[in-house]
Amino acid sequence: MHQTSHSIRFLYKGRYPPVLVPLTTCYPKNKHMAWYKREKKGIITPTSAKKETPEGHWYKCPKCKNVMNSRDHKQNAYTCIECNFHARIGSKEYFEVFFDKNEFTELDANMMSGDPLNFSDTKTYPTRIQQSQYKSGLKDAVRTGHGKMKGENIVLAVMDFGFIGGSMGSVVGEKISRAIDFAREKKYPLIVVSKSGGARMMEAGYSLMQMAKTSAKLALLAEAKVPYISLLTDPTTGGVSASFSMLGDFNIAEPEALIGFAGPRIIRETIGRDLPEGFQTSEYLLEHGFLDFIIDRTEMKNKLAGLIKMLK
Amino acid sequence: MLLDFEKPIAELEQKLDDMKQLAVESDANVADAIKVLEQNILKVKKETYTNLTRWQRVQLSRHQNRPYTLDYIHEMCDNFVELHGDRNIADDKAMVGGFGDVNGQTVMFIGQQKGRNTKQRQYRNFGMANPEGYRKALRLMRLAEKFDKPIVTLIDTPGAFPGIEAEERGQAEAIARNIKEMFTLKVPVICIVIGEGASGGALGIAVGDKVMMLENTWYSVISPENCSTILWRSWDYKEQAAEALKLTADDMKGFKLIDEIIPEPLGGAHANPKSTYETVKQVILKEIKALQKLSTEELVNRRIEKFSGMGEVQE
Ligand SMILES: [Zn+2]
Numbered sequence: 118m119h120q121t122s123h124s125i126r127f128l129y130k131g132r133y134p135p136v137l138v139p140l141t142t143c144y145p146k147n148k149h150m151a152w153y154k155r156e157k158k159g160i161i162t163p164t165s166a167k168k169e170t171p172e173g174h175w176y177k178c179p180k181c182k183n184v185m186n187s188r189d190h191k192q193n194a195y196t197c198i199e200c201n202f203h204a205r206i207g208s209k210e211y212f213e214v215f216f217d218k219n220e221f222t223e224l225d226a227n228m229m230s231g232d233p234l235n236f237s238d239t240k241t242y243p244t245r246i247q248q249s250q251y252k253s254g255l256k257d258a259v260r261t262g263h264g265k266m267k268g269e270n271i272v273l274a275v276m277d278f279g280f281i282g283g284s285m286g287s288v289v290g291e292k293i294s295r296a297i298d299f300a301r302e303k304k305y306p307l308i309v310v311s312k313s314g315g316a317r318m319m320e321a322g323y324s325l326m327q328m329a330k331t332s333a334k335l336a337l338l339a340e341a342k343v344p345y346i347s348l349l350t351d352p353t354t355g356g357v358s359a360s361f362s363m364l365g366d367f368n369i370a371e372p373e374a375l376i377g378f379a380g381p382r383i384i385r386e387t388i389g390r391d392l393p394e395g396f397q398t399s400e401y402l403l404e405h406g407f408l409d410f411i412i413d414r415t416e417m418k419n420k421l422a423g424l425i426k427m428l429k
Numbered sequence: 430m431l432l433d434f435e436k437p438i439a440e441l442e443q444k445l446d447d448m449k450q451l452a453v454e455s456d457a458n459v460a461d462a463i464k465v466l467e468q469n470i471l472k473v474k475k476e477t478y479t480n481l482t483r484w485q486r487v488q489l490s491r492h493q494n495r496p497y498t499l500d501y502i503h504e505m506c507d508n509f510v511e512l513h514g515d516r517n518i519a520d521d522k523a524m525v526g527g528f529g530d531v532n533g534q535t536v537m538f539i540g541q542q543k544g545r546n547t548k549q550r551q552y553r554n555f556g557m558a559n560p561e562g563y564r565k566a567l568r569l570m571r572l573a574e575k576f577d578k579p580i581v582t583l584i585d586t587p588g589a590f591p592g593i594e595a596e597e598r599g600q601a602e603a604i605a606r607n608i609k610e611m612f613t614l615k616v617p618v619i620c621i622v623i624g625e626g627a628s629g630g631a632l633g634i635a636v637g638d639k640v641m642m643l644e645n646t647w648y649s650v651i652s653p654e655n656c657s658t659i660l661w662r663s664w665d666y667k668e669q670a671a672e673a674l675k676l677t678a679d680d681m682k683g684f685k686l687i688d689e690i691i692p693e694p695l696g697g698a699h700a701n702p703k704s705t706y707e708t709v710k711q712v713i714l715k716e717i718k719a720l721q722k723l724s725t726e727e728l729v730n731r732r733i734e735k736f737s738g739m740g741e742v743q744e
Contacts, residue, residue, distance in 0.1 A: 227744060237673060327740060328608060328629060330737055332608040336609050336612040364605050378604070384593065396593065
């Protein structure tokens with residue numbers, strides 16, 4: 118589904134898929150452009166994408182190399198029918214997985230990034246944003262919304278790794294903060310799906326403070342006793358793992374995801390030796406006590422709806 | 430070891446010393462010449478230190494003679510009781526803390542500690558804390574809260590330690606927890622960046638009612654070197670990266686991401702440590718006094734509101 122590109126700069130031995138260095142340039146194009154249909158009352162519901170898995174399209178699993186019908190792969194929540202490999206998917210696909218009949222109301226759908234630092238490296242930040250928007254069909258690296266999951270109201274925020282490595286700048290911080298506020302006001306349980314290389318360098322100090330802002334909002338949410346489920350997916354590192362991702366009442370993960378504070382490359386360079394097999398995987402974090410459980414994407418909806426019902 | 434921009438000044442100062450020596454040893458009347466030279470040195474210093482590039486400020490923030498956390502604490506406190514350990518697995522030498530008496534006001538001091546020579550640097554892990562360091566910090570913050578004492582954190586770190594054990598023990602979780610818990614502390618919290626403020630490793634003890642930076646420090650999401658490596662694919666662009674990141678005290682104050690800048694003596698904190706300690710001490714006492722006038726609720730609400738307002742988006 119996702120092909121490698123120039124932005125993948127090294128291979129991490131012992132696990133798949135290759136790990137992206139946090140916060141590099143654009144990630145491979147999201148083949149599924151988001152198409153929206155704006156309805157009355159400001160409700161936005163995605164319609165089925167034009168390019169979406171037409172009959173006769175095939176999906177080749179990057180792990181076991183088996184080929185399967187794209188539609189079957191989609192129906193299996195984008196996990197491999199043969200080996201259970203969880204493909205990296207974005208907000209559009211997670212919304213399909215979580216929301217009943219894929220019906221939801223998106224929040225702050227038009228929020229876009231500013232350029233508070235007038236940042237420029239090999240290209241200007243606004244150029245980078247525009248290119249990312251064009252390639253991904255997204256406005257920034259997170260989408261938020263509310264709707265029903267097995268009949269239960271939830272607020273859902275999903276990060277898009279396809280947008281500048283899922284990096285957190287002001288937009289991600291603000292949208293997640295507002296989603297938390299919304300969950301607190303409505304008393305709807307909050308689910309955040311993290312998939313990020315960390316904070317966004319091009320907003321420097323502003324990005325750093327998004328860690329503080331989202332955590333502040335979560336402190337308020339906790340005080341209001343509204344449940345917060347944090348789902349960590351491949352990959353979740355840096356400023357995102359060191360803020361809202363690790364602050365769930367329930368910290369859960371998809372199988373074999375890369376989860377950590379520092380990226381494997383940085384650690385290897387710092388300590389000057391190879392990293393142990395399975396280091397920084399979901400399974401490793403579960404073993405060391407930082408996750409409540411690991412769950413297959415196909416079972417996610419049932420299990421989380423069941424958990425939420427028990428908390429009522 | 431002198432920084433490049435310190436060298437011309439050091440040469441002039443050497444000249445001044447020589448001239449003064451000459452005045453003592455001989456009867457030569459050099460009083461006027463000394464005066465002229467002194468004025469010249471002051472002029473050169475002012476020019477140099479008011480026109481520092483961002484990268485030069487980064488260099489000053491890491492100056493090997495710059496005062497470190499325990500230097501401040503020992504110089505500002507009449508009495509200091511250092512406290513150790515996270516009560517779980519270890520005592521992190523890169524994160525220090527304890528109760529100090531500042532002019533009769535008890536303060537909980539917490540901060541990253543760097544070392545000055547090779548041995549000390551290793552002992553302090555270059556000021557890079559492990560998860561137990563952040564957990565130790567949180568334990569001490571809660572202790573301060575229990576006895577209703579204000580907290581002062583001194584930030585000076587090139588980042589949280591990126592190592593196998595650090596990951597194993599949950600570096601991300603430890604930092605995230607600190608950030609969140611600091612919003613709920615019911616006592617005044619003052620945070621001062623005294624050297625390097627690198628990313629989450631800094632923020633893990635930097636959520637406060639007053640966040641301040643000394644004049645020649647930096648505070649950002651990544652170091653210029655690492656930013657250069659990632660965006661330019663080479664270490665050689667660290668000066669451009671420092672410019673792009675806008676990471677100085679002036680920048681951060683301009684963005685309203687910090688509250689105050691604490692001025693340093695001409696030449697930097699290490700040029701006159703005594704006056705630096707005194708300035709910081711007076712700032713701490715003043716801010717504590719002001720914050721103690723607020724109710725617990727006001728304190729916590731304002732802290733949350735301040736950080737909630739940070740960010741720039743288009744809608
Ligand atoms: Zn497979």
